[in-house]
Amino acid sequence: MSGTLAEKVWDAHVVRRGTDGAPDLLYIDLHLVHEVTSPQAFEGLRLAGRPVRRPDLTLATEDHNTPTLDIDRPIADATSRTQIETLRTNAAEFGVRIHSLGDADQGIVHQVGPQLGLTQPGLTVVCGDSHTSTHGAFGALAFGIGTSEVEHVLATQTLPLAPFKTMAITVDGRLPEGATSKDIILAVIAKIGTGGGQGYVLEYRGEAIRALSMEARMTICNMSIEAGARAGMIAPDETTFEYLKGRPHAPEGADWDAAVEYWRTLHSDDDAVFDAEVVLDAADLEPFVTWGTNPGQGLPLSADVPVPEQIADANERVAAERAIEYMGLTPGQPLRSIKVDTVFIGSCTNGRIEDLRSVAKVVQGRKKADDVRVLVVPSSARVRLQAEAEGLDKIFLDFGAEWRNAGCSMCLGMNPDQLAPGERSASTSNRNFEGRQGKGGRTHLVSPLVAAATAIRGTLSSYADLGTGRPAPDGSPLTGPAADLQTV
Numbered sequence: 001m002s003g004t005l006a007e008k009v010w011d012a013h014v015v016r017r018g019t020d021g022a023p024d025l026l027y028i029d030l031h032l033v034h035e036v037t038s039p040q041a042f043e044g045l046r047l048a049g050r051p052v053r054r055p056d057l058t059l060a061t062e063d064h065n066t067p068t069l070d071i072d073r074p075i076a077d078a079t080s081r082t083q084i085e086t087l088r089t090n091a092a093e094f095g096v097r098i099h100s101l102g103d104a105d106q107g108i109v110h111q112v113g114p115q116l117g118l119t120q121p122g123l124t125v126v127c128g129d130s131h132t133s134t135h136g137a138f139g140a141l142a143f144g145i146g147t148s149e150v151e152h153v154l155a156t157q158t159l160p161l162a163p164f165k166t167m168a169i170t171v172d173g174r175l176p177e178g179a180t181s182k183d184i185i186l187a188v189i190a191k192i193g194t195g196g197g198q199g200y201v202l203e204y205r206g207e208a209i210r211a212l213s214m215e216a217r218m219t220i221c222n223m224s225i226e227a228g229a230r231a232g233m234i235a236p237d238e239t240t241f242e243y244l245k246g247r248p249h250a251p252e253g254a255d256w257d258a259a260v261e262y263w264r265t266l267h268s269d270d271d272a273v274f275d276a277e278v279v280l281d282a283a284d285l286e287p288f289v290t291w292g293t294n295p296g297q298g299l300p301l302s303a304d305v306p307v308p309e310q311i312a313d314a315n316e317r318v319a320a321e322r323a324i325e326y327m328g329l330t331p332g333q334p335l336r337s338i339k340v341d342t343v344f345i346g347s348c349t350n351g352r353i354e355d356l357r358s359v360a361k362v363v364q365g366r367k368k369a370d371d372v373r374v375l376v377v378p379s380s381a382r383v384r385l386q387a388e389a390e391g392l393d394k395i396f397l398d399f400g401a402e403w404r405n406a407g408c409s410m411c412l413g414m415n416p417d418q419l420a421p422g423e424r425s426a427s428t429s430n431r432n433f434e435g436r437q438g439k440g441g442r443t444h445l446v447s448p449l450v451a452a453a454t455a456i457r458g459t460l461s462s463y464a465d466l467g468t469g470r471p472a473p474d475g476s477p478l479t480g481p482a483a484d485l486q487t488v
């Protein structure tokens with residue numbers, strides 16, 4: 001059967017084909033649940049007297065409303081406490097496995113699925129969360145869904161889904177020194193716009209994508225939704241299999257061999273036809289930062305804040321004017337001159353162990369800029385434990401950063417980690433909407449390397465600005481003197 005990766009996975013899950021333009025009914029292999037979008041869904045089941053159809057394919061974790069300090073104390077904020085308690089009650093009543101605050105497998109839902117080996121190539125994965133697209137990095141078809149769809153999946157383990165279009169995003173060439181997968185995706189979104197992916201499943205491919213680690217691929221798929229796409233995918237390969245092997249829920253023995261044999265068929269065929277294609281050369285990329293209030297308003301760090309009068313498109317001009325005003329910037333100001341108050345390293349985009357390692361390698365033996373607050377928040381409790389085993393926490397603390405417990409944290413203002421009005425951040429997260437990190441807060445989206453360099457210099461900076469002449473660090477474990485800190 002010839003087709004794109006997305007079509008192959010879709011076709012393998014059709015329970016009933018829709019006729020006359022009606023949606024297909026798809027089987028769902030993995031349903032991830034968090035506290036924000038599930039309460040009404042469980043309430044719907046309760047009112048209808050229905051059980052969860054496949055509790056064994058459903059997994060809940062607490063992430064958005066969880067504090068990252070004092071996690072052994074009752075949650076102070078009443079709304080957050082209610083959200084978390086409701087999830088716990090629902091999970092207990094409906095027999096759904098839950099990883100609660102304090103549990104080693106608690107964390108951001110898009111970290112927990114992959115780290116447990118639940119997210120696998122060829123699966124359909126859904127969650128009441130737009131960044132479910134993250135799981136597409138494994139060659140899964142992964143969608144964010146709304147609360148009424150959450151109820152539908154809880155009740156039936158199926159979901160009616162309208163057909164999609166396919167877009168290939170081909171990233172050829174090799175990333176230059178200091179540029180990362182975050183820069184690839186920020187450049188893609190700047191190129192196609194925040195609506196450019198609407199109605200499409202994006203498939204990232206090409207030499208630069210193949211060269212990325214699994215975690216770096218997750219960063220790219222994570223932000224597909226910021227281009228308006230329904231999902232993002234990357235065909236599984238040896239990197240994927242290596243990441244999965246030995247994880248708690250990965251197949252074992254003969255099952256593993258059979259799974260890998262099937263997974264190897266999950267790629268777009270040479271003659272597969274995409275509805276659209278975008279081509280980028282990774283060699284042209286440099287560290288990217290956003291200057292505005294949507295993820296498409298990004299530029300290479302060496303550029304200046306746009307001058308609205310020079311923008312031809314009237315809508316874009318007005319949007320730029322408004323964004324520049326909200327962000328408190330001056331048209332034409334070099335991006336490198338922008339001073340930040342806070343650096344946030346975390347989220348389901350860039351809070352994984354490789355992100356923390358590459359930040360640690362940059363900040364090791366240095367001190368943060370005086371007036372900058374630096375928050376390092378692992379994406380899961382497991383990532384926190386791993387980082388501590390490698391001595392990364394000590395490096396962050398010596399640097400002057402705060403080392404927190406796992407959760408969404410400052411990615412969005414649903415927990416105590418927030419920007420004050422007018423405060424400016426460099427953030428490794430995925431959204432820079434007005435007020436996203438706290439009312440009146442101003443967010444610049446950046447890669448972990450840019451975040452680390454910015455924390456040192458106090459202004460938006462690249463690794464090269466540190467002038468070490470050393471190659472930019474990657475996400476591999478520390479070696480050399482820092483390795484002495486490792487306890488395992």
Ligand SMILES: CC(C)[C@H](C(=O)O)[C@@H](O)C(=O)O
Nearest residue numbers: 036037064128129130131412
């Ligand atoms: C709260 C949740 C529904 C939301 C999402 O869907 O993405 C959040 O995770 C976000 O990143 O804005």
Ligand code: SF4
Nearest residue numbers: 131347348408411412
């Ligand atoms: S870390 Fe941010 S983007 Fe990811 S699920 Fe949490 S709030 Fe959404």
